[in-house]
Amino acid sequence: MPCCIPQVQSSLQSRSQQGHDENAGLPTFPPPHLLNWWTVSPDQNPRPRNDPPGDVRGRLSRVPNIDDVPLESAWLKPGQPLGRTAPSIISPDPAVPTDPPLPEEPRRRRLRFRWVLLGFALLVIAGLGIPACTAWQTFGSIERVPVSDVLVPATAEGRNVLLVGTDSRAGIEADQDNAGLILGAGTVGERSDTIIVVNITDDGSKMLSLPRDLWLPINSGSPQRINTAIAQGPEAVIRTIDLELGIAVSSYVQIDLAGFIDLVDAVGGVTITIPHPAFDRASGLDLPVAGEVELDSVQALAFVRSRRYTEMIDGQEVADPTSDLGRVARQQDFIRALLDELTNERNPLVLNDALGSMADAVVLDDRTTFSDVLDIAQTLRTGLPASVVVPTQPASIGGRSVLQLRADSEEVLQEFRIN
Template sequence: MTHSATTEPRPDRRAPSSGGRRPHRGKRRWGRIVLLSLLVLVLAAGGIGYWLYSGLDGNIKGVDIDKAIGDDRPEKLPTSGQNVLILGSDSRAGANAALDKAKVSGARSDTALVMHIPEGRQKAVAISIPRDTLVTRPECTRTDGTKVSSARRVMFNSIYSQVGPACVVKTVEQMSGVRMDHYVEIDFSGFKGLVDAIGGVTVTVDQDIHDSSSGLDLTAGTHRLDGTQALQFVRTRHGIGDGSDLGRIGLQQQFMIALLSEIKKQDLLGSPAKTYKIADELTAALTTDSDLASLTKLADFGRSLNGVDPSTMETIMLPVAYDKVDPNRVVAAQPQASQLWKAVRSDAAIPESAKKSPATGG
């Protein structure tokens, strides 16, 4: 979610990581998980004293997007609607490196969603941006203050590791003309402690998984995973399917659904100590924009989404077509992509014509 994205094996045209319907369905589930995560925080906040959960503010890492990007940004929506850029990342730093048999370092982000919450906050639309999309990266500033020049035909998921999250936000805003009101990043590695805090997560696999790279060794059937096994599970790629990122993404989404189901089973209101532990681990896995970087603000934002039913969320993949120069990469398809972003900018219903993606035959 570590080698730079540009050094990973290039996907096969027959099953591009950006175009198939499997990741499209999976990202819909992943978007629902983000909504459920926010609602879990709201529930957790009600189960412990204010003085305790306010002390968790320091766990949530904040990124000052406004400062990093400056004033060169699209206008906010003309309504009370909101747009949130959500990234799923996987850090290989620190103690987590010991669990990585491949001995790679750094962090990457292979899951990117623009979650559009229209005025009224009664529904949500998640727009997935394929990781292999070629985009123009604007001039950006790294966290150390160094400038990175604009570049054309950059693979989308390379921007996070090479320049940082603020540049991902700026890239999405410039390619779409849509202002991102908030940024939320969820670190899969950060869930290791959370899994141990809730006593493990139960998953069922329909085939044996033996992956020497991640260290995961499971037989087909139902298993109760501890934190270390859970981290191996979400990192497994070579032990499932054809060894591509599609199989790993599917496992990550399966795990996240199982994790949220497990949290919902916990007696959050009846066990303040356990609730605090769960909230502590969950907030430690989050990075947000500075406007959401406190538990109180994040819980308030989660409460504002109470009317959104995750099961009714609509997911749209950014319409893409195979690149004419490199058929293993995709580019935004026109005029569909422009129609899609125009509808989001005006907080209007997205026309069916804007949902058709030539790369998937949809």
């Protein structure tokens, strides 16, 4: 952990300088008059090396080095050598006039407190117990995709994170459990298995699932199922959701099948609750017992991909009549369960593995910052997102079974608009 302190310190200074440019009157971090004394000591433990000015002076037990004191200290006498004005040898003679300390303005005190909070936030990512060094380095290793031109900043209405799970088979080994069902006969091009918009505000979060069969004009072109948009790249997915649904996107996250498996393995499985035993021969799902069930990575993947979900009710096989909509609901249930596992995990080794798996598994946009991730993680930790499915109706177009938006979908979509 100590090895990363200069990185964090440097990044804080850089980030704070950006804030200074955007908000006139706000100080940089650390303030310039503190840079000389807040350093990393020879034993790599960060602590003040010299007595700081202002109301902090006198609170530190460590005696300052008179050869390395801040030049702007209140006790420095104009016209005298630095070594002769150090606090340890200031003349106690009351006849010697001294300048009274200036009272600190309340605003400056509040701003200093905010910088302390910012520094503390970087020590622990989202309260999960992950060292800032690990979180920072992992964040820097995530693959980025250049889509900043089609993203919008977070607004007072919140931030929208677009989560896309693709059916890419890259990284799936032929000898892996259920590999035959996962790999199948192969597909032409890449498609999105999961499309979810997570809206994050100060009041909480909610997620909107878009069925893969939703029929929309793709990237201002001809209408297709929305899951085909990813074949044109992430920008096409973002533009389609923005132009056709009026939902702007602030951050983009993409994960493939292999990454999904690694993430579930890292947390040791995910526990869900099902009302009846269930199976899907097409996806390989096999859950013979009702109630709480712990899904390993293979069964978790089969669960979220199942389109022929069948339950055993009173000895009878009952297929899910909702097809893709039922699949969307199960995906939301699983994501909530996975978030619950992550936010309640307190083993730092497990969290570190999960963090590493996420870095290897996901692709992130080129605009989202480390601070944005902190904000998102903290909001999700305060409560699991509410689940919403866009209202649709079945239709047949050109012999294809698709889903179209219902007239009442506008009310739901409006809840996720941030511009």
